[in-house]
Structures are given as structure tokens and as C-alpha cells.
Amino acid sequence: MTGTPRPGRAGRRLWLLASLPLALVTTIGVGNTPALAGTTASTTADATTSAQSVVAAMQPSWNLGNTLDAFPTETSWGNPLTTKAVFDTVRAAGYRSVRIPVTWSSAQDTTAPYTIDPTYMARVKQVVDMALSDGLYVDLNVHHDSWQWIKNITTADHDAVLARFDSTWQQIAAAFKDEPRKLLFESVNEPQFSDNATDAQKTQAMDELNTSFHTIVRQSGGRNATRVLLLPDQNTSPTPQKMGELYTTITRLHDPNLGATVHYYSFWPFSVNNGGFTTYNQQTQQDLIDDFTAVHDVFVAKGIPVYLGEYGTLSYPDFTKPDQIERGEAFKYFEQLGYEARINGITTSLWDAGSFLNRNTLQWRDPELVALIRASWHTRSGTASTDQVFLPKSAPVAAHTVTLNLNGLSFRGLWQGDTRLRPGVDYAVSGDQLTLTPSLLTRLGGDRAYGENATFEARFSRGVPWTFHVITNDLPVQSDATGTTSSLTIPTQFKGDVLATMESRYADGTPAGPYSWTQYQEFNTHFTPDYPNGAIRLTSDYLKTLTDGATVTLKFDFWSGASVTYHVTRSGDTVTGTVS
Numbered sequence: 001m002t003g004t005p006r007p008g009r010a011g012r013r014l015w016l017l018a019s020l021p022l023a024l025v026t027t028i029g030v031g032n033t034p035a036l037a038g039t040t041a042s043t044t045a046d047a048t049t050s051a052q053s054v055v056a057a058m059q060p061s062w063n064l065g066n067t068l069d070a071f072p073t074e075t076s077w078g079n080p081l082t083t084k085a086v087f088d089t090v091r092a093a094g095y096r097s098v099r100i101p102v103t104w105s106s107a108q109d110t111t112a113p114y115t116i117d118p119t120y121m122a123r124v125k126q127v128v129d130m131a132l133s134d135g136l137y138v139d140l141n142v143h144h145d146s147w148q149w150i151k152n153i154t155t156a157d158h159d160a161v162l163a164r165f166d167s168t169w170q171q172i173a174a175a176f177k178d179e180p181r182k183l184l185f186e187s188v189n190e191p192q193f194s195d196n197a198t199d200a201q202k203t204q205a206m207d208e209l210n211t212s213f214h215t216i217v218r219q220s221g222g223r224n225a226t227r228v229l230l231l232p233d234q235n236t237s238p239t240p241q242k243m244g245e246l247y248t249t250i251t252r253l254h255d256p257n258l259g260a261t262v263h264y265y266s267f268w269p270f271s272v273n274n275g276g277f278t279t280y281n282q283q284t285q286q287d288l289i290d291d292f293t294a295v296h297d298v299f300v301a302k303g304i305p306v307y308l309g310e311y312g313t314l315s316y317p318d319f320t321k322p323d324q325i326e327r328g329e330a331f332k333y334f335e336q337l338g339y340e341a342r343i344n345g346i347t348t349s350l351w352d353a354g355s356f357l358n359r360n361t362l363q364w365r366d367p368e369l370v371a372l373i374r375a376s377w378h379t380r381s382g383t384a385s386t387d388q389v390f391l392p393k394s395a396p397v398a399a400h401t402v403t404l405n406l407n408g409l410s411f412r413g414l415w416q417g418d419t420r421l422r423p424g425v426d427y428a429v430s431g432d433q434l435t436l437t438p439s440l441l442t443r444l445g446g447d448r449a450y451g452e453n454a455t456f457e458a459r460f461s462r463g464v465p466w467t468f469h470v471i472t473n474d475l476p477v478q479s480d481a482t483g484t485t486s487s488l489t490i491p492t493q494f495k496g497d498v499l500a501t502m503e504s505r506y507a508d509g510t511p512a513g514p515y516s517w518t519q520y521q522e523f524n525t526h527f528t529p530d531y532p533n534g535a536i537r538l539t540s541d542y543l544k545t546l547t548d549g550a551t552v553t554l555k556f557d558f559w560s561g562a563s564v565t566y567h568v569t570r571s572g573d574t575v576t577g578t579v580s
Helices: 051-057 084-092 119-131 150-154 160-178 200-217 240-253 282-298 327-343 367-376 439-446
Strands: 061-063 095-099 137-141 183-186 229-232 258-264 305-310 349-351 388-392 402-404 411-416 427-429 433-436 451-460 468-474 481-484 487-493 499-505 527-530 535-539 552-556 563-571 574-579
Touching: 051 258, 061 305, 084 119, 095 119, 095 305, 095 349, 119 137, 137 305, 150 160, 150 200, 150 240, 160 200, 160 411, 183 305, 200 229, 200 240, 229 240, 229 305, 240 258, 240 282, 258 282, 282 305, 282 327, 327 349, 327 367, 388 439, 439 451, 487 574
Parallel strands: 061 095, 061 349, 095 137, 137 183, 183 229, 229 258, 258 305, 305 349, 388 468
Antiparallel strands: 402 433, 411 451, 427 433, 451 468, 481 487, 481 574, 487 535, 499 552, 527 535, 552 563, 563 574
16 A cells, blocks of 8 residues: 555556567476465475465465554554454455555654664564464565655665665564564565656666665575565556566576565556446456456566555445445456456455454454455356346336346356245346346335335356345435535435436536546545435535636436436635536
């Protein structure tokens, strides 16, 4: 994670992958496929165990996010002090390894010799040992220091930054040199450099950091002589050019106990629900396929193991806010990510800052999502074009057709709870087209109260079922409102519908808001629904960018397919909203 504390993630690039770089030659060997949950993985990692086998045995992995990487203290970002029970829970869920991100700056002197507080070092070691005692592999790193001070290595402060980086790793390596080889080191999280540095300077700095890290650890004695070390490229980005530069570093170091690490948070507009990318569409899917294929071709195919040190989306799940990505669309993403990782031989580590595992109760917040992710470690699951079936209250109930995404599986049928629904009566299937009959939907709709009335599920030959939500809705209704550039709250009767996105245009059709390239605004950043209180709130990040005196037309798009238009006008610090 990079940036300000939040359950989500830092930004990711908009661009799609370019072509792969020229093939590079290596003598490191042939890559292995990560071990799958439910299969036997190595429980030991002695000096003879290859880096490929170690990283494969780490599959699947989980991040202790927003904890030791938080600052100024371990609990500053909302998670409790870590106990062994956390790792017991993670291990019981099928995870074989954990990534423990650590920010060292709050406990380190800023002048030479850059001493790390012994009490803090002892606490980090205590947490690492908790995980190791559970039989988990551990990846330990230098985390937010990357953007706090390491980024300045491309400035006039180069020598001081490198000295501090070297001192940091000298102290970490000394403290952990006798730990078992199931502990791995990762040089730096999502490395980035000063904005005014040239591309060549950034490339040189990345190589310098990884090389210095490698030298320091290898010279520190103990088990560090053969400990598996994970090296990132710039930004930990799975783009061919940056990965190619890292490949050059790894081959030059000529060390069989090295691996590469990258991160993946999906195609940016989908990951934050902006630019009209509300669905897990073909372009978003292709971004995933291209990136994972590139990771395989640059590293795995040439014998360099890859640890996907963080994955997820930048905004889902986030238990503190309304869903920024529609649930079913997010599920399709997580399902395919597990598949692409498997076929490309990539070990995956789920980023969890507290939105997956509630570390206060030690309960998984969304068991259905957890089950889907677990299934993706070893098989595919079937999905569908949607998980929402809307029944307009003002119209007769009609048949509803959705497309099944079989993902190489066979369709077994529909169930409501333990009751199997009747083919030919409740539904019909033609190829991948599933049609729900009016009689079934009338029964499931019940008294037709606004909102979710019932659920049922499609089951497939393997994997987890796909849940459909039956929702009664009508066209949402809004009212006039007055606010300021700090916030405008628009009274909204949702009438069972669910907000998908918001478009914003000036009278001449040009985009209104922070982005000139799209009329769509970013969910929860520029607008956010408040379903319990019947409102949609426009944020200061959006309102302060509006042209004074110009009327803006908003179009609120809902998941039922309905749209509602609204007008806002800024006059100084005052903002007025009127219905169309």
C-alpha cells in the first residue's frame, strides 16, 4: 500500500500493456506452478529448497495490511494489536503464508546511524514469530518508507537516503538472520521516485536499491546467506518495460534464491468505478489477462518465481462505505484473477487492511466472497452477466433473461435454499441463456416491498454457486436542495434501486468536474449514496471544481437501467440543486 491510511489502495495506471520487451536470456532454470490449496505443499524450507519451491509453497498468501505499516503506531489506522489468533484464523482459512508490511520511519532516527528503536524491532520480530509458529511462510518488507523518504534517492539527498536504506536493512538482517528460511525479505514496497527525476534516473535508482539490499542481506550471515529475497520493479507494476528492467537486475545478480514481486489492482477505471467502467467488461478482463501473461512471460517462464504481493481492487470491499463496485462485478473479477494466477504460475497475496477479516471479532466479513476466493485457488466458478434481478413495482412481472458465464463448467440448476427450482416451470436454459419465468419471479417477489425480496442461486459442476438477488424497484425520486461547496446532500427516494454511477456535464456537453476526459465521476470520492437516510451526497472534491455560475446537468444511472437527471449550480461557496 502507498499513500494515506484507508482500507483501500493507492492509485494505479490507466494505460494498457504495451508489447513485451525483447527476450532476455537466463540460466536460472524452469519455473514451477504454485501449490494449490488442498494439495500438499512443502512444510520446510532448508538451504536446499529452491526459490521456486519456496514461493510455490506460499500459495495462497494474505496481507496483514494497515497494521505494522501504519504510523505512528500499530493501531493508528483502525486495526487492533496483532495476536497469534489472527494467524490461527488465517491459517484455518487455508492460507499458507502472510505478508507483513512494516513502516520503520516512526521508530527510526532520521540521522546517522539511523537506529531503529529496539522495542519496535522486538515487536516486529514478535509478530513475525507468531506467524512462523503457525507454520506460515512470512514475507517481511520496508513499506511506506518508500514514499516517505526513499523516493528522494533521485535528488541531491541521494547519499543520505542510500545510507539510511542500507542501515535499515543492516539492522533488519541482523535481527532476523537466524530465523528459518520460511521467512522471506522484500526490499521495498511500491518504490517510487521524485517527480522531476528522468526515466533513466529512476531505472538506475531501482537497480541501486535492489542491488544494495541484496548485498547487505547476503553479507549479514546466518540463514540470510540463502534466504529467498523478493525484488520489485518501479511501483511494483506488471508492465513489460519495468519488469524487463527488474529481470536485467535479477539475472545480473546471478543468485538462484531471488524472486520477483508485483502488485495488481485491476484496470483503474473499473477499480475505482469511474469513466463508465461500472461492469467487469471485456476491456477490464483483457487488462487482467495481459498483465498476468506478461508476468509469466518475463519471469515465470524463465525460472524466476513471482509473488503477487498485493491484489484486490482499489475500492472493494470497504466495510466503511457503500459498495463502490457492484458486488457481482467484483466477484467476477476475483474469480478470474484466481484462475489467471493459477495458469500463469503466480503466487497471490490478498491485500487485507481489515475489510476481509474483522480482526476484532476474527470473523470474515463476507463469507460468500471468501468462499469464492478460496475456490479460485484450485478451480473455476460459474458466474453470470448480473447478480441482480429487478422487478419494477409499477409494471407487471415479466420474464427475465441473463447470460451464464460457464467458465468451462456445466450448469446444474437453480436452488432457493435447499429447494431445487423446477426446469421448464421456474426457468429455462438455452445454451448460456437463463430465462426466469414470471411465475417464479412473482413468487420470489412476495409482497413486493422495495428492496431485496429474495435470493436464489445457480449451481455449477465445480466451484461456488452464483447468487441472484431479486429486487423490487421503481424510478427513484429526488428533491431540490441547497448546500455549499463543502457538501450538497440531494434528498433521494431510491425506491429499491441501487446507484451505479453519476454523469456530469455543462450545457455545451463538456465534462463538469475534476476530470476533463470523462463525464463520469468517481464513486465515493465525488459522490456517494446514503441509502439508510435517503440521500446522495456530492463531495467538496467534486463541487469545488465546478465553474461558478454555470448550471451542470447530472445524470444518475441506476443498476436497474433507470436514470434520473438533476441540476446543480455553484454560486461562490453556495450550491443549489434542482430537479429536472
